[in-house]
Amino acid sequence: MSDLSLAKTPAPRLAPPLLGMLWRDKLAFTSALVLLLIVAAALFGPMLLGEMASDQNLRGRNFPPFSLDRGWAFFLGGDSLGRPMLARLIVAAHSTMLIAAGTVAAAMLIGATLGLVAGYLGRNVSQVIMRLADVIMSFPSLLLAVVVLYVLGASIPNMILVLALTRIPIYLRTTRAEVLEVRERMFVQAAVVMGASHARIIFRHILPVVAPTLVTIATLDFAFVMLAESSLSFLGIGVQPPDITWGLMVAQGRPYLTTAWWLAFWPGLLIVITALSLNLLSNWMRIALDPNLRWRLEARSTANG
Amino acid sequence: MTKLIGQRAIASLLSLFGLMILVFFLSRLTGDPAVLFLPIDATEQMKQEFRALHGLDLPVIEQFWRYIVDLAQLDFGDSLRKARPALDIVLEAYAWTLPLALITMGLVIVAAIVLGSLAAFNVGGFFDRLVSIISLIGASAPDFWIAIVAIVIFSIGLGWVPTSGVGTPLHWVLPIAVLFIRPFGLVVQVVRGSMLSALSAPYVKTARAKGVKNLPLIFVHTLRNGMLPVVTVIGDQAAAMLNGAVIVETIFGFPGIGKLMIDSILQRDFNVVLAAIMITAIAIFLMNILIDIAYSVLDPRIRH
Amino acid sequence: MADALLTVRNLSVDFHTARGTVHAVKNISWSVGRGETLAVLGESGSGKSVSANAVMNLLDTPPAQIVSGEIIYDGKDLLKVSYEEHRALNGKKIAMIFQDPLGHLNPVYTVGWQIIEMMTAHGRPAGLARSRALELIARVGIADPQAAMRKYPHQFSGGQRQRLMIAMALMLKPDILIADEPTTALDVTIQAEVLALLKELQAETGMSLVLITHDLGVVAEIADRVVVMNQGEIVEQGSVRDVYHNPQHPYTKKLIGAAPGKGEIKQLEADLPLLLDVKNLSKTYGDFTALNSVSLTLARGQSLAVVGESGSGKSTLARTLLRLETADGGEALWKGRDLIRMKARDLLGVRREIQMVFQDPTQSLNPRMSVYQLIAEGWDIHRLMPDKSQRRARVLELLDQVGLAPEHAERYPHQFSGGQRQRIAIARALALEPELIICDEAVSALDVSIQAQVIALLDGLRQRLNISFLFIAHDLGVVRDFADTVIVMKAGEIVERGPTAQIFDAPPHPYTQRLLAANLDPDPDVQAQRRAAKAPADA
Numbered sequence A: 001m002s003d004l005s006l007a008k009t010p011a012p013r014l015a016p017p018l019l020g021m022l023w024r025d026k027l028a029f030t031s032a033l034v035l036l037l038i039v040a041a042a043l044f045g046p047m048l049l050g051e052m053a054s055d056q057n058l059r060g061r062n063f064p065p066f067s068l069d070r071g072w073a074f075f076l077g078g079d080s081l082g083r084p085m086l087a088r089l090i091v092a093a094h095s096t097m098l099i100a101a102g103t104v105a106a107a108m109l110i111g112a113t114l115g116l117v118a119g120y121l122g123r124n125v126s127q128v129i130m131r132l133a134d135v136i137m138s139f140p141s142l143l144l145a146v147v148v149l150y151v152l153g154a155s156i157p158n159m160i161l162v163l164a165l166t167r168i169p170i171y172l173r174t175t176r177a178e179v180l181e182v183r184e185r186m187f188v189q190a191a192v193v194m195g196a197s198h199a200r201i202i203f204r205h206i207l208p209v210v211a212p213t214l215v216t217i218a219t220l221d222f223a224f225v226m227l228a229e230s231s232l233s234f235l236g237i238g239v240q241p242p243d244i245t246w247g248l249m250v251a252q253g254r255p256y257l258t259t260a261w262w263l264a265f266w267p268g269l270l271i272v273i274t275a276l277s278l279n280l281l282s283n284w285m286r287i288a289l290d291p292n293l294r295w296r297l298e299a300r301s302t303a304n305g
Numbered sequence B: 001m002t003k004l005i006g007q008r009a010i011a012s013l014l015s016l017f018g019l020m021i022l023v024f025f026l027s028r029l030t031g032d033p034a035v036l037f038l039p040i041d042a043t044e045q046m047k048q049e050f051r052a053l054h055g056l057d058l059p060v061i062e063q064f065w066r067y068i069v070d071l072a073q074l075d076f077g078d079s080l081r082k083a084r085p086a087l088d089i090v091l092e093a094y095a096w097t098l099p100l101a102l103i104t105m106g107l108v109i110v111a112a113i114v115l116g117s118l119a120a121f122n123v124g125g126f127f128d129r130l131v132s133i134i135s136l137i138g139a140s141a142p143d144f145w146i147a148i149v150a151i152v153i154f155s156i157g158l159g160w161v162p163t164s165g166v167g168t169p170l171h172w173v174l175p176i177a178v179l180f181i182r183p184f185g186l187v188v189q190v191v192r193g194s195m196l197s198a199l200s201a202p203y204v205k206t207a208r209a210k211g212v213k214n215l216p217l218i219f220v221h222t223l224r225n226g227m228l229p230v231v232t233v234i235g236d237q238a239a240a241m242l243n244g245a246v247i248v249e250t251i252f253g254f255p256g257i258g259k260l261m262i263d264s265i266l267q268r269d270f271n272v273v274l275a276a277i278m279i280t281a282i283a284i285f286l287m288n289i290l291i292d293i294a295y296s297v298l299d300p301r302i303r304h
Numbered sequence C: 001m002a003d004a005l006l007t008v009r010n011l012s013v014d015f016h017t018a019r020g021t022v023h024a025v026k027n028i029s030w031s032v033g034r035g036e037t038l039a040v041l042g043e044s045g046s047g048k049s050v051s052a053n054a055v056m057n058l059l060d061t062p063p064a065q066i067v068s069g070e071i072i073y074d075g076k077d078l079l080k081v082s083y084e085e086h087r088a089l090n091g092k093k094i095a096m097i098f099q100d101p102l103g104h105l106n107p108v109y110t111v112g113w114q115i116i117e118m119m120t121a122h123g124r125p126a127g128l129a130r131s132r133a134l135e136l137i138a139r140v141g142i143a144d145p146q147a148a149m150r151k152y153p154h155q156f157s158g159g160q161r162q163r164l165m166i167a168m169a170l171m172l173k174p175d176i177l178i179a180d181e182p183t184t185a186l187d188v189t190i191q192a193e194v195l196a197l198l199k200e201l202q203a204e205t206g207m208s209l210v211l212i213t214h215d216l217g218v219v220a221e222i223a224d225r226v227v228v229m230n231q232g233e234i235v236e237q238g239s240v241r242d243v244y245h246n247p248q249h250p251y252t253k254k255l256i257g258a259a260p261g262k263g264e265i266k267q268l269e270a271d272l273p274l275l276l277d278v279k280n281l282s283k284t285y286g287d288f289t290a291l292n293s294v295s296l297t298l299a300r301g302q303s304l305a306v307v308g309e310s311g312s313g314k315s316t317l318a319r320t321l322l323r324l325e326t327a328d329g330g331e332a333l334w335k336g337r338d339l340i341r342m343k344a345r346d347l348l349g350v351r352r353e354i355q356m357v358f359q360d361p362t363q364s365l366n367p368r369m370s371v372y373q374l375i376a377e378g379w380d381i382h383r384l385m386p387d388k389s390q391r392r393a394r395v396l397e398l399l400d401q402v403g404l405a406p407e408h409a410e411r412y413p414h415q416f417s418g419g420q421r422q423r424i425a426i427a428r429a430l431a432l433e434p435e436l437i438i439c440d441e442a443v444s445a446l447d448v449s450i451q452a453q454v455i456a457l458l459d460g461l462r463q464r465l466n467i468s469f470l471f472i473a474h475d476l477g478v479v480r481d482f483a484d485t486v487i488v489m490k491a492g493e494i495v496e497r498g499p500t501a502q503i504f505d506a507p508p509h510p511y512t513q514r515l516l517a518a519n520l521d522p523d524p525d526v527q528a529q530r531r532a533a534k535a536p537a538d539a
Helices: A011-024 A024-053 A085-120 A123-138 A141-151 A156-183 A187-193 A198-235 A246-256 A263-288 A291-303 B002-032 B033-037 B046-051 B061-072 B086-121 B126-140 B142-157 B168-198 B202-210 B214-242 B246-251 B255-266 B271-296 C050-055 C085-091 C113-121 C126-139 C145-150 C158-169 C190-206 C216-222 C240-245 C252-258 C316-323 C344-353 C370-380 C388-399 C406-410 C418-431 C448-465 C474-481 C500-505 C508-519 C524-538
Strands: C004-017 C020-035 C037-042 C064-073 C094-097 C176-180 C207-213 C225-232 C231-241 C274-285 C290-300 C303-306 C331-336 C355-356 C435-441 C466-475 C485-488 C493-497
Touching: A011 A263, A024 A085, A085 A123, A085 A198, A085 A246, A085 A263, A123 A156, A123 B002, A141 A156, A141 B002, A141 B255, A156 A198, A156 C113, A187 A198, A187 B271, A187 C004, A187 C355, A187 C370, A187 C448, A198 A246, A198 A263, A198 B142, A198 B246, A198 C231, A198 C370, A246 A263, A246 B142, A263 B126, A263 C524, B002 B061, B002 B086, B002 B271, B033 B046, B061 C145, B061 C274, B086 B126, B086 B168, B086 B214, B086 B255, B086 B271, B126 B168, B142 B246, B168 B214, B168 B246, B168 C207, B202 B214, B202 C094, B214 B255, B214 C050, B214 C145, B246 B255, B255 B271, B271 C126, C020 C037, C020 C050, C020 C064, C020 C207, C020 C231, C037 C216, C050 C064, C050 C176, C094 C158, C113 C126, C113 C145, C113 C158, C113 C176, C126 C145, C126 C158, C158 C225, C176 C190, C190 C216, C190 C508, C207 C216, C216 C240, C216 C435, C216 C524, C225 C252, C225 C435, C231 C240, C231 C252, C240 C524, C252 C448, C274 C316, C274 C466, C290 C331, C290 C466, C290 C493, C303 C316, C303 C474, C316 C435, C344 C355, C355 C418, C370 C406, C370 C418, C388 C406, C388 C418, C448 C474, C466 C474, C474 C500, C485 C500, C485 C508, C493 C500
Parallel strands: C037 C207, C037 C225, C094 C176, C176 C207, C303 C466, C303 C485, C355 C435, C435 C466
Antiparallel strands: C004 C020, C004 C064, C225 C231, C274 C290, C274 C331, C485 C493
């Protein structure tokens, strides 16, 4: 490989136009900013605000929002134990993001690897892997969550395990379908004719073509996983206190709907905003990262010749 | 076609059997129903009797063998909670979920096709952007949160509809509305994309060169081609709905299959869980056949 | 022209793209008279289709914008009439057929329905439309019109689909038929039949024909007058004979000069050492026999062409020899060792000695690799030339050999034109210093003028480096210019083989005779002679 490292290939050429393209699409740009903010909150929130967020204060119970009387942390109100909502939301971002990121990373790694194998190797291996994926797909995720919860116990890694298991088939199918198509492309055949090894064909010729699709799907899936986690937490078979995620906060706020709407409202709104940003960014990436679409854009001028 | 369905049925039966084995043994890992069903101060004696009564004291393999033998006679066993045949309970729940799913999917299909097509013809315009934003928000919002906010606004605040239960038609409004949002958001995006690419297909150029008028151009030449990817997404969404809308049914106290499933899982009512999973698998299998038929009706290339 | 039926005057069209505005056509004018055939000739990017699309109101605006000009038909400017008025003319007075009939027919409706719609869309009764459709389907040479009406486009062959498109276009007896590359995707024998059909129908109906093409042979065969376009401008127009025999514009001269099949035929030198000996090679896909006991030999420095129409098995031959497909039987001895049953380890060594150049360089070059990486990849695979500065120097040398500049090394494939990309692919093949290069339709995706350059390049390499070529092609002119020996394949079998001169001058086999007869010569007089020679035989 010596002087042909993968990272070197298009990066220096791609980076400036990509940022420029992002800047031109204001919606996608805003989404990226929002996501950066949330990631920052997830990274630094617990460190900076961990103590404040768990500090119970009976006089601040169900403190109404939009008032700075008790400091900025209470601007979005206080919860049923008098803890500041804003601080808790920021701290909860940590687990919410950790679970979603962990799930997407694990599911993508396993799913994409299996998909590469299934797509590149013959029909038999492929059939076995695909049937396995079918069984996983039809296994109810609720039951899986309960099984893991009772057998392995409640923890964030176990939550990731449950969610990743249910998401693997998505990456598997997508990767397999793409590999089946890319494998037949002429430049892959050209590499075969030159005598390229399987490893070279997979990592040098197939994976770089499949990767942008995977990144796009992963972005979209990140939102989906976040919603799935919050649903399980809402049903009481997901994250358990003292761990805290936005989904769990909605569930905890539900009994106070009539008296303190903000307990359930804010965390839900944050879920919507994050998921929406991810959706918008994914839509933009689908076009920006696809050399075919961009190539078509460039080629349009001669298409009618 | 019948041969194809036969092959599919056999393959589905095999994976259904695998699923059943998996569910049977995994669910028994989640704990002892005797502990959950009997009062906290129940003696060990009472627990033993409870287990013996329901055959839970036998080795798991033997429980499984008995279950298979019963199943061969279409006996899904009794519910622990209600002491009634599990199959009856599941079918009753389906009698609620099925109309809910049908009405919602019907609304989703009509709304998504009409609005998605119009957005595609008006690509880049105001209406297109509006539909895009609405659909993206719809696809991004967690249904439990929408349900809660809807209850706060429409039930508690305005008092237009009841908060939960199933007594009157009004009870159906909120569950359907909440259930509608996400599938609509997803399907409308696919309709729009699919119609866009169909509209730029070469055969549309031919039709224009023939002097075909705009309306038949759109609704005769394009729509049928554009529907093919849409059918797939509709199938996926319908399958999800047949699994039961757990969250919505729980929040609105709607006695459908989703609520039955979560309740049975939490209470270790194994027979009901198994029956529910198997009946759902059969329902999804039947629906997939419907999807296949829809495909072959729409596209002659699949028929030949 | 006084009795012009359709006149395009001073038309300019811009395309607004992400990369800026492109002037697709600049101030062009042409006209076609009643019963006349006008050819619009141009290479890719010349803008030859733009004016026809403007006539049919098929330009999408945006991105297209009609900057100026008028299109006069029947006393009216088609650029000014209402949408509805224009729609009523389309199909009824001016009809159009396209290059790719599979894509241009709606896949989900029957052929009958689509043909009938041509009349019902213009308010004619369905019953009348049906009988006219049956009549026309029979007229264009489709057997059993009743059954054909009920079939879908995918159930026909490419040639049949184009016949059905023609039937559809003629439903309302239009004044003008615009044909956009109508035979480009078809085999030569089918192309000849479709062009003959168009000519007959034109004679019967007296319609005008506007034919958009890149092929001088098609122009020579069918057109009365020709308009030559280059980069959005009309560089020359006149009668086909005048333009061919006495071209004025340098571009036209270049185009005519580049037409293949005019050079001196090569002789195979005797007593060259044997390189490849293929014996009884067979390959089937299910019921379909792609290769039926094919045998051939190839000597060092020889250029052997394999000619055939689609489905003849010529590409399967190449793919089997390169082990992209597994042969069912037979052997292929490469310097005495059997390629077909060779172990993977031994095969790696042979892969260095045999290289391939594919049809479409857009697809055969990895879009994410720079030219340098593309050319150097073979050295990585075969662990050659570890020294970087040596590599760099060699890449530059290879680029120079194929006529590219040193600064091209750092660019990516999409930044090049089709011809340049094929040069990169050739440089990549040369990097491993192969003894045999297999070319699978290596020039058929290129414009004629580029084609000639690439052929000249390959021939130069063959002479200088003594490389053998297995040259797979459907274009007889190109084969005549390049090969010293020709093999003709049909339905998986070799029907004829021999020195190029013999095959082209006096082919014994009737299939080869038919192929040669169907091949269009760019010289209109030659085509006229051939037609004259054929006419009594037909009658």
